Amino acid sequence: MGIEIRGVNKNFGDFTALQDIDLSIPSGQLTALLGPSGGGKSTLLRIIAGLESSDSGTIEIEGLDATGLPAQKRNVGFVFQHYAAFKHMTVHKNVAFGLEIRKKPKAEVNKRVTELLELVHLDHLAHRLPSQLSGGQRQRMALARALAIEPSVLLLDEPFGALDAKVRKELREWLRRLHDEVHVTTVFVTHDQEEALEVSDNLVVINEGRIEQIGTPDDLYDRPASEFVLSFLGPVTRLGDKLIRPHDIDITRYEHAATTSGRITRWTRVGFEIRLEVTPDDVRHPDPVQVTVTRTEATALQLHEGALVWLRPRAGAEAVVG
Numbered sequence: 001m002g003i004e005i006r007g008v009n010k011n012f013g014d015f016t017a018l019q020d021i022d023l024s025i026p027s028g029q030l031t032a033l034l035g036p037s038g039g040g041k042s043t044l045l046r047i048i049a050g051l052e053s054s055d056s057g058t059i060e061i062e063g064l065d066a067t068g069l070p071a072q073k074r075n076v077g078f079v080f081q082h083y084a085a086f087k088h089m090t091v092h093k094n095v096a097f098g099l100e101i102r103k104k105p106k107a108e109v110n111k112r113v114t115e116l117l118e119l120v121h122l123d124h125l126a127h128r129l130p131s132q133l134s135g136g137q138r139q140r141m142a143l144a145r146a147l148a149i150e151p152s153v154l155l156l157d158e159p160f161g162a163l164d165a166k167v168r169k170e171l172r173e174w175l176r177r178l179h180d181e182v183h184v185t186t187v188f189v190t191h192d193q194e195e196a197l198e199v200s201d202n203l204v205v206i207n208e209g210r211i212e213q214i215g216t217p218d219d220l221y222d223r224p225a226s227e228f229v230l231s232f233l234g235p236v237t238r239l240g241d242k243l244i245r246p247h248d249i250d251i252t253r254y255e256h257a258a259t260t261s262g263r264i265t266r267w268t269r270v271g272f273e274i275r276l277e278v279t280p281d282d283v284r285h286p287d288p289v290q291v292t293v294t295r296t297e298a299t300a301l302q303l304h305e306g307a308l309v310w311l312r313p314r315a316g317a318e319a320v321v322g
């Protein structure tokens with residue numbers, strides 16, 4: 001069950017937006033479609049929703065063959081980055097809309113809307129107009145509206161993309177908690193790796209119209225299948241002939257076995273982290289190596305610009321592509 005996508009291809013003219021997509025999205029979980037801009041994430045989401053048709057392939061939603069069905073018959077809830085609310089209707093009315101056009105009894109509509117507004121923590125703002133809400137509150141209203149019709153799947157296309165960093169972070173924590181309560185099969189498009197790693201049960205990395213890798217956040221972060229996935233999911237640097245994450249490098253002031261030596265040529269402090277650039281002595285690998293340490297480590301090791309240091313992969317550093 002969940003969403004079964006088989007053999008989906010999509011071209012716009014002679015441009016291939018999606019190529020041979022086969023994907024099973026598990027029921028009741030939160031799955032992120034992650035990848036760089038233009039990779040095809042939104043196109044795939046729109047094909048699942050029925051807002052775009054594929055050139056070939058099939059889509060099954062919770063056991064229902066949805067391939068030829070129009071969007072309104074697929075029982076999907078959809079939230080976009082810029083949510084189009086009815087400006088002249090209150091928050092309560094906006095959330096009630098989908099139920100009212102389905103001619104549900106008034107008492108049932110009111111009960112459901114009250115429950116949904118409590119769920120998204122907007123019950124105290126039910127009588128406001130959308131223009132009297134903050135951006136984050138508006139997106140929460142959009143989610144309540146999408147959930148009102150009890151969709152079998154919830155599709156979110158960069159729902160927090162237009163909000164500032166602090167509100168985005170709050171909303172993604174809130175979405176995770178909401179999903180833990182509601183358990184509706186949810187597909188979430190984002191190009192932000194931190195958002196995807198923090199929020200989702202499963203990740204699907206999409207690049208240039210193809211699936212690069214599918215797995216849990218831990219699978220992908222620790223065992224990336226390709227250099228692309230490794231570098232897309234977090235910072236990466238070259239140590240000798242290996243690619244490795246900057247915080248997975250062990251740095252010392254004393255020589256030890258199998259190490260690269262060099263001098264600290266740059267020092268940048270970002271919050272609790274110190275980001276170092278070490279220029280290797282090895283002329284075959286002259287590019288600076290990025291190393292991240294905590295402030296405590298930097299103090300304990302008496303690191304400073306110009307210091308001679310030795311580098312090696314930390315024991316157990318898994319995200320290494322040779």
Ligand SMILES: Nc1ncnc2c1ncn2[C@@H]1O[C@H](COP(=O)(O)OP(=O)(O)OP(=O)(O)O)[C@@H](O)[C@H]1O
Nearest residue numbers: 012015017035036037038039040041042043044191
């Ligand atoms: N209606 C269209 N006509 C022509 N090309 C399109 C159309 N819709 C999308 N594309 C192209 O298909 C590619 C994939 O677009 P899509 O929006 O799916 O990417 P995305 O991964 O969601 O990126 P973003 O994060 O920027 O939205 C892009 O190169 C885009 O220009």
